[in-house]
Amino acid sequence: MLTIGVDIGGTKIAAGVVDEDGSILARTRWDTDPENPQQIDASIVAAVVELRGAFDVGAVGVAAAGFVAPSRDTVMFAPNLAWRDYPLRDRLSAVIELPIVVENDANAAGWAEFRFGAGRDVSHMVMVTVGTGVGGAIIIDGHLLRGAFGVAGEIGHLKVVPHGHYCGCGHEGCWERYASGQALTLAARHLVTTDPDGSRRLQEIAGVGRRIKGPHVAAAAAEGDAAALELFRDLGYWIGMGSASLAAVLDPELIVIGGGVADSGEFFLDAARAGFLDHLSARGHRPEARIELALLGNDAGIIGAGDLARF
Amino acid sequence: MLTIGVDIGGTKIAAGVVDEDGSILARTRWDTDPENPQQIDASIVAAVVELRGAFDVGAVGVAAAGFVAPSRDTVMFAPNLAWRDYPLRDRLSAVIELPIVVENDANAAGWAEFRFGAGRDVSHMVMVTVGTGVGGAIIIDGHLLRGAFGVAGEIGHLKVVPHGHYCGCGHEGCWERYASGQALTLAARHLVTTDPDGSRRLQEIAGVGRRIKGPHVAAAAAEGDAAALELFRDLGYWIGMGSASLAAVLDPELIVIGGGVADSGEFFLDAARAGFLDHLSARGHRPEARIELALLGNDAGIIGAGDLARF
Amino acid sequence: MLTIGVDIGGTKIAAGVVDEDGSILARTRWDTDPENPQQIDASIVAAVVELRGAFDVGAVGVAAAGFVAPSRDTVMFAPNLAWRDYPLRDRLSAVIELPIVVENDANAAGWAEFRFGAGRDVSHMVMVTVGTGVGGAIIIDGHLLRGAFGVAGEIGHLKVVPHGHYCGCGHEGCWERYASGQALTLAARHLVTTDPDGSRRLQEIAGVGRRIKGPHVAAAAAEGDAAALELFRDLGYWIGMGSASLAAVLDPELIVIGGGVADSGEFFLDAARAGFLDHLSARGHRPEARIELALLGNDAGIIGAGDLARF
């Protein structure tokens, strides 16, 4: 059975036809307006109708950044979209005559890696999605952990530093303030203040007087700039430290690091592994989880959403 | 079917006949020597033989503080017992002709609360066992989480304070250094140094020149001593804060606080709830897990071990 | 001898004629442009000329937020003014035929409190100026501590939280991120996210959808609002904790809390004293410094600058 996976972003939705091996047979994109729920619905419908024109599909999976009820039909809350207790499945079902499930986007991406990517050979896996923030997906004995209320896997909000950096969630010291792309960028910007000499190349790449962004740090690291490489190592070490806490709780076989920042994995993967092993409790008395980079890149959302529509 | 649950402690084992409602129909205790694996085996056998004499039992569950392989037959490592990759099930099966399973003791206690105690009406639960250290059990959709290698639920080793108190595991800042009975006791002892006046009653109860222990703090709290109550509130607040991190990852419906310290639950439960809600990410946009005290007390280990022998 | 004290702010300078008892006999204010060093000079000259018209003054003291060389003539660096290694005294001396000294503004304010305010009876004092940030002045045996390079007393940059909030100085965890007016405001704004119910009154006072500012928190505290009072207590406790570190280093007899936030001293003074005593090392074996509020308010800068011109 073919399915359609829909990945809802801030300003556009990406959708694709997904087969049972996790391959995307066709794709489309539709613009949308995050402030307007009806427009998001319309774009989803348009994408599905377009793809159904060429393929015989049996179900639709829709992934969005937000809290999804365990019944997989309602978005309870989405930080960047105008959805509040929004019955997305019912709205779509009124137009699309196919089984539809709604999923959290990090869960969808993690599921894709579990089924067809870095985790295809394991049963217990954690996906750490390192983008602007840190999201996660937890696979336990082959099942996606949704939790009692559908909001499991919010691993970016592990509290790792008492009185630490403020988080968008209002709290202090959440893991994602230390282990995300935004954390990397903030650290780079502050380095300019505390060490102007050491950060000279970083600032040059960003442009004099311009704010440093993640790609600038990546570009500097690619040149071998010492400050940029150190920033990535710090990022990786924090990723690893938090992963050690996750391992204490969940005991996975594999931790997959995905998300946009994982494209720079070569600069931080070793540090992540070091941070993990340095903080793994009972090391030496337990098997050690592996840490690997995700394999599916940006497609993971579409593939995972499409595949979850089968389960 | 009746089963036998065996709870292995440091110097004695407690065992009981457990029925399908989680009641203990008969009990026994045998002394043992934690340094001598053969003696532990012998005591387990003796207890089982004694209890089988009066009841028709169908299986045996053995719970111990240690890492148990997911195959439920081998203790990989036990911090306080002389077991290293010890094939406990095979050793016992050579003598006891019944199905036998080996389980982690915190998992057994959590399972008992889930099946017959504070969690009997929920499907997603975390048990926080607050004793000398902090142990845990995680129930996901009605299943006990064992993890890829059998060591899931080591929640006491969540890292909550960078550069924090040293833990027995060798690391710094583990949750159990802030949220356990030992943490309470250490805090009380240091209070004597930093605030001799405020801690006067505590020291009196312990005896002049004597080291303060947990029961002394509990006794002072029962009298309404301000310092002791504050110590318990601090303990509770740390329990709640760490629980908020667990909720971010696992999204349980219920968090059960058990273990020996839970006997003083009246002194810290409110603080635990406050610490939890003060640090719960996305509060207001998600249902909130409840925090309750365990109901089964010391029997939880026997009941849980016995009941897990059925699964 | 009368002197003139000049207090340079962001958009205006305030000046006054100061007598030997620390009284201000006359005042004036002149607008200025922080981006234009020549204009600041001009405004200072204008103020001095105006005040000299009516009084026979013998010296001028100029206080500014910045690093002042120990020779008291040059502003090495000012975070909010266009001065870099700026020879302020020489510039002014070219026009004003009087002895002139340049001082750091927090030092001037602290000196005023030491000579004529809360510290007039002590010899060893620390002034903690709690405004947007935290500044300080240290009096040792009746002398103002300027340090080897003129930058002593930057107590707001004590590092109190590893990996803590980012500071304007580029570092993490500086005391002023926890103990300043800005810290209070940020805490209030985040409380709106994490506890919408508890912070309802705070948000009402600020105006729906508006950003909460310090005066809103003060207004709510004056009404007895529980959340606002708790915010002030947290602020006070951090002030006290950092003061305990200062006491370990400096052993003052008195710690004076001044700056704009000290106007709300009634809401946080008790908490500051508690935080201090809770963290004072070797308490019980040493005399305890007192913590008091400043007495001179906004006049402290003028008075201190004027008085330091005599020394």
Added chain:
Amino acid sequence: MLTIGVDIGGTKIAAGVVDEDGSILARTRWDTDPENPQQIDASIVAAVVELRGAFDVGAVGVAAAGFVAPSRDTVMFAPNLAWRDYPLRDRLSAVIELPIVVENDANAAGWAEFRFGAGRDVSHMVMVTVGTGVGGAIIIDGHLLRGAFGVAGEIGHLKVVPHGHYCGCGHEGCWERYASGQALTLAARHLVTTDPDGSRRLQEIAGVGRRIKGPHVAAAAAEGDAAALELFRDLGYWIGMGSASLAAVLDPELIVIGGGVADSGEFFLDAARAGFLDHLSARGHRPEARIELALLGNDAGIIGAGDLARF
């Protein structure tokens, strides 16, 4: 004028005749009993009488680990000696007919370095004495800072980690728990648990099953052992970080690292400098203090005590 400097340790006192250039012309040692104040007095007297037999001395300075009143006559509290508000000068003056001053031992050592050692060319200096704990001496404009109550310079009790390691003073997170010889030793011992492979050589040097001590770490570092060198680098980095806080407050020209651990200075000095510069507030806008090792070794106490008797 020659003086006698007396350095009181736990089980013996060391004394010497000190000339005006800080040279020790003669020495003696007398055993003593820390539990018996009268015996300590007797040993001091014996040492002074012995040295006076051969030299014409004009004053005596006595240094001890403890809080000394600013009047330089009374030991208010000594953590390791049986003195509580002990009128040491009067007791000695009843027998020794010479001017006598009592000083804190870390202050004496720092004073010696300031006058004749690493700090002989500066006016503003901080001495960080890294031994079992961390002590300090602060020199401001050529004067020793004693503080309002005689207890200034207790820099080891700067609070650097909220909820950090417990300190002997009863508080959590004092600098000396991270920057002392004891901190080094504890870190080494815990490394054995968390990284048995990496710490193998350390354990070998200590002896199998033996507790690792500071000299073992130094011996391993001297061999180039990676784990030992990393432990020293961590130590140094903490020394540097705390020193940055001291620089924010005191603005010294020089920070001198002394004490027993400074004998291993080659292994941590670079890291101390890095930690200092990485955390120095307003770096780039201020001159930077130098960090150097002490020059006088164990003699600093005698020399400083003797020299302070002249002031």
